[in-house]
Amino acid sequence: MSTISHIRHFFLLLIAIKTIYCQTDPTICPEGSITKPDDPRWHQIHGRFEISGEYVLNDGAFEVSQAFTLGRDAIFVTINGVPFQHYYNFETKEYFTLSTLILDQAPVPLCARSIITDQFATSNISAGVVKPSILLGFDTHNKPNELWATRLLGEGVIRGIPVDIFTSCFYVPDIKATISATYFYSNVTKFVSNLGRGQPILVRIDVKSIVAGSRQDYTFNIFRFTPHPRMNEEIRALQTPSGFFCENRTNTKHLPRDIPERLSVNSEVQFPAWNHSILSGHEMYDKQSEFVRFDAYLGRFGHYTEIHDYITGLNYRYEHRTQRCTVTDITVGYDAQAAEGQPNFVRMSDGLEFFLIEGLLFHYTGVHRCGERINCHVWLGEKVLTGATKGVQRREWYWAFEVNGFELPNMIPMKLILTDVDERGRQTQLTEINMYNYNRNPIATFEVDYTLSECYRALGPKKGYHYGVVKFTIENDKNYPVQKNIQYLQFTIWYTLTVYLQLRPVRISNIIIDHEDKDLLVTFTLLDVPPKYGPVEHPLHEHTLATLIERLERMINNNLLAFRAKYGTKEVELRARKNSLAAIFTNEKTVIKSSGMLITGLWIGFLVFGILIGVGATFIIVKKYTSN
Template identity: 45%
Template sequence: MHFLLCISLLFFKFLNGQPINQNICPAGLISKPDDERWPLIPQKFEIMGELVLNDGALEITQIFSYNRDTVYLTINGVVFKHYYDFSTNEYLTISTFIYEGLAVPLCARVPITNQFPTSNISSTILKPSILLGYDRNNMVNNEFATRYDGETIINGLPVSIFRSCFYVSDIQVTVNATYYFTNPWKFQSYLGQNKSLLLQIDVLSETGSGEKLNYIYNIVRYLPNPSSDQERQLLETPAGVFCLNRTNTKNLPKNFPLRMSINTETSIIQTNNTSIYSDYQLVDEQLDFVRIDYYSHDRHSRDIFDYSTGLYYKYLPQIQQCIVSNLSAEVGISTTDQNRTYVRMKTITELLLLDNITQYHYTGIKNCHDRVQCDVWIGQKSVNNITEQFEWYWAREFDGNQLEEVLPIKLYITITPENIIQRYTVETSFLNYLPSPDTYSGIDSTLADCYRALGPGNGYNYAVLRFAISNDDGYPVHKNILYLRNNILKELASSMLVRQVRFSNIIIDHERSEKDLYVTFTMVDNPPIYGPVAHPLREPTSIILIQRLEYVINKNTFRFKGKYDDTKEIELKAKPHSLQTLVLYTFPTINNTIYVNQTEIVYHNQTETIVEVKEVIIKTYTSTKITAFWIGFISLGAVITVVIGLIIIKKM
């Protein structure tokens, strides 16, 4: 039963060496040169047709290239895909397993060795490429030759007949093949002028042991030199199929910047349900911070993960509430030392699931968006009887133009538990990928908002300060306000020897004075608690930082760059003796008075708070209970925030 031989997925029949069978080729092998009328067979082609045997038929397609080819066999509606890669010497066979209505792809890999036959698709049935003059490694077979054998008519078309007799060494079979090509001088096919169209191949073969087989290839489609896109799509393994131990032929993206921001849209696809979530992620390995904004319906929440202090801040912008807790092991990489568990931040490579724990291999180039071509990698790992599969799409080409650097486009994560029916897929699309963004403002402003929401009653102290910038020559540096603001922020952190996230909400007022600029900003204190990190960062307190800043300003050494006319830079300095501590929020732990730069902070519970700024008076009455309620107002260019019942500020 020759038909039954075709359903084998792995072709492992090895035959002992036998002499060429004279019954198949009575006149011996046909030797070079080829008949001059024999059509040139290119080194790339696609053939689709019907393979007819004595006891049945099946559909077959071969896509042939220099060092790769793919054979699709369709038997009783089931497609078996066979991939031969002679650059890596691998053979892959892929099929689909149906389990309780769920389609599960299966892939088997076998190394190609000298003992592994690659000329056949089953038993002694040859691949079309072998019948067209190529050898087992997709190289030109120099022992293959043809002779012209007359003309005939098939389905009304004038046809040239050719014949070949040759020997296939890896399966040790003698072959007599007859070819039917359209006559290019009597019929012009869709291939163009003087191009022959392959219609049929009749094959008779016999092994040295006397096993005979005859079959026919009825060609439905013959396409020489397919386009690169056509060839690539047919030669590459399909999406979502992981082949264990497959050779990786292209390295994953690496050398990511230390800072990154990106928008994502995630769909969790289950059997009877799909959920969609959107978020914005900001990652900074230098600051040891991650910020994630979640958007769902009308809700918006913002999470800050501070791996320097081990704290997790959850801020709700709509109601200005903040919750603080210790970092959990799930949001980082956990280690244990002396029975204590510590958490460290994942690198960007680890956050993108590109770590060495997962075995990835390159599957090729696929269309991943409108006019976008992507490099695709697929990886898999198993943890606690749960299989996790990751399929990454990275853009490499847009509208036919190569990108300078690859960009993340999509990630498919398929989770398969022991009960395969509970399998589900998480599809994440990436938008607005930005390497090396300005992460400081995205993190420090939220941290300051959390400090305001929590307040000194919970130990989250902060201050509002102001200083003046000397600009006697009147340079219009305020027209490049972002440039100036960023440089001030960097200089504050550099001069104070602390993280930039301690400073935020920088407001530069250029209307208060004809020449000078006034800078108002918020400075947060150290947190009152620390989480499970091995070396928590304990920086100087706000009082010490205010004293340091006052010292460098008064010494006329607090300087930074400004820019005007887009390209011209100027060095600016803070005006000596201009630093003012407008507000210092702190908890009344002791009854004493500390003077900081002519600002009096009194740690007493007051029933009346009076703030006087340039004849603007605000009176607020509170109960004896200390509250975290605060009022903000802007008056004559000054930004003042008052925590009721906590402090008294008096102009000295």
């Protein structure tokens, strides 16, 4: 059975050869097609290369470059200074033509997509001019052409280079063309090329072609030929450039969707329309604790911090230069979405919405350099703009996957380009966001609490924002050197208080630890509940400041408040000293005194202004993303 199959295959091949032979035009191929094997002196061209040169015709010339692999290729043509780009993907059976239209003196990038069918011509650049790969022995779908071969004609000299001269005659079925080509290949025994000893270079190809009875002769002067280009260079050459959105394009790689529930990132936002102004800053997103923080420097407009607290539905905006704070309800936009079925309420965006990924179909465009020795995968999506602004917004995401040649375990977001275009395709706005120091699991609370305490101090009890300074003593009779690991001690005090008092961590801030003989004196700021709530469906109603102080006092006096501390490799347990609580705070109606050693009723606003030390912050942020 196997023998019969081989015989059948052999006869089919003979029939195909005979058919092709009969189809070649005897005007330029009097002896018909030249078939395998190739001439022994011909150096085989493998299935990965880049080639560039100039096609010279009777009525002019144009530049051509081709990046070629067995599954894809890209053709770049420049005619009278105007570039055209053609991309063939035989794996997805798609063809893209890219060009730039000048409309009202503004460039408009255009991409036309076609599906490659059996009737779709893929071998030619123009009517009678074929792609370089067709001349080099590959068929219309970038596979080796088994019906193409060469014969040696002799030797010669071209541009001062000793060459071997070959010829080939073959048929191109998709455009029904007969091609007779003469190749001038450098002689490896007489000339050492830039590719190295024993590696020839193509110098020129003279072409005669007949398409539908029409004769077309031209010369391909080759300027550069690179076999086996570097992989990243090849990938970049085969990808569509930035800014070109091809509608209905097949997506070949999925955009990352594993956005963590807690993250922070430093960013620089560039506004080309504003003389390339740059906004530097820091952004933190915490879905678990339900708040978002923006911390930005606005040049001469100062430095502000904004906190969106979705537990209470309130937006705090603190201006550091004026030390003023404004509190408003959270509204839909940026990181807030309308609650499903409850348009009067807001909810916090999830990670995909926050990164402007949700609800869009992205297509993969390829690999781009996105930093020094950093390679990024790139995706491009498009969203229709609603409201007064008509048009679309294009979102181009860059995610790093390789640094210094090493592949990253998780891709990292590096850049987002937002481009608004009107209904005619003209760009109306461009914003570029570059990202640094992406952290998938920061201790987000520390980046929020001190700003809230500053806001409470700025607003004060007249507006219903009460806060207190609380201090107590930790016994350290054995004089353990735990202050050598002060950050760990601050963290364990903060964590223990939030657990024992059953309150949100952001209500405790500015933890300061000092010596008091052998003991440790702990001072911190404790915030009261806000006087109002914003438009969230289920706001959290926590214990008031007075209730928390009373609970903390009972725990200390009953010897229940203990902390784990470290020094070196050792860990010890330290307890709060009984009757050491000293809480000074104000309430709108009453001043409450505890039974501690030093209790004085004062307006806390004046006290905190004098004695609290603010936690240093070097965090700087990101964006305000568009709400579209």
